Every structure is written in C-alpha cells, then in structure tokens.
Amino acid sequence: MLKKTYPYVIALVLGLIMVALSFLFFNEEQKVLSGILVGVGAGLFGMGTANLIMKRYEKKNPSVARQSQIELSDERNVMIRAKARAASANIVQWFIIALAYVMIIIDAPLWATLCAVGVYMLYHILSFVYMSRYQKQM
C-alpha cells in the first residue's frame, strides 16, 4: 500500500517544471541539458501520476489496500525480496569486475576503469558496513 500522497504530488509537479524548463535550454549548445531535463522530468511525471492513480484506487477500495499492505509486509515476501536482491547483487559484482577487466583489455580511459573498480569496492564496503550494523542489531 502506498503511504502518503505528497511525495507523488511533488514528483509530478517537479516533473512538469523540469519538462517546462527544458524548453528554455532548447538550443544547439545546451541540448544535453535540455535532454536530461526532459528525460528526468518525464520520468518523475510518470511515476507521480501512476502512484497517485494507485493511491486513489486504494482509497476507493480499502480491501485492496489492506491486501496490498499484507502482501508488502508478509514476512515470507520480505524474506524472498531480501534474498533475491542479495543474490542478484552478488551476481552483478562479478559482472562489474569483468567489466573492469574488459576496460583494461580494450585500453579504455583510466577514469572509466577506475569507476568500475570503484563500484566494485563500494559493493564490498557497503556489504561490510551492513554486516557490522546487523551484527550489532541482532
């Protein structure tokens, strides 16, 4: 179940503002900025609208809202989601290190290789941080 409405209203308004602003930068020199504004703005607008429609639907159908809240907080579903995310992150880390090797082989710019290595290191640092956090909590 979706909780509050205002984050979606903010997303919708922000999306519209960004799309509107993109027209100000609609020239050859600033077309990258214009493109980013349109892309991010349209994404925010879409997300805000979809969530507001869902929220309205849940308001009209409390039983649907209750069921969706149960599905979201169901302990088995929570565990499945956490396991699936952990497993996919574990797989992705190997792809990231493979990407770093490919970048070295194809003689890609150093910053690109360092970015890939940085993401790989970030994964391990975050894993360590969360492990020690959960060891203290549990």
Next chain:
Amino acid sequence: MKNRLEKLRKQRGLRQEELADVLEVSRQTVGSLENGRYNPSILLAFKIARYFDLPIEEIFIYEEGQSC
C-alpha cells in the same frame, strides 16, 4: 519442520485465504507453511498458536538434526 497447520485449518473449516486474512499474511505463505517449504518466524508461530489456542509444539513438530 513438519506441522499440523493444514489439518487444524481444515478442522476449523477454513480456506487458506481465510486463515491468511486472520494471520495477516499472504495466502501463498499459508500454502508454503502447510507444505513445510517455509518455516515461520517465532512471531508468526506464536500468532498461529494463539489463533488455534494450542501450544506451539503441538502445531510445529521439531525433529532432532533439522537445520535452521
């Protein structure tokens, strides 16, 4: 871990959906519990035991050598 959940549910004439609604879990969770594919948290086990008004060990059967 084995359990008597299905038997107890049927004794009360409940459908999986109805039991899930009372326990505030999904129907799939009730199905998985009954099949023994999923072991509940201690909180859910207590909730189930309270609902059926039975001690936990009369619903969930622990056998030596089972892994967590």
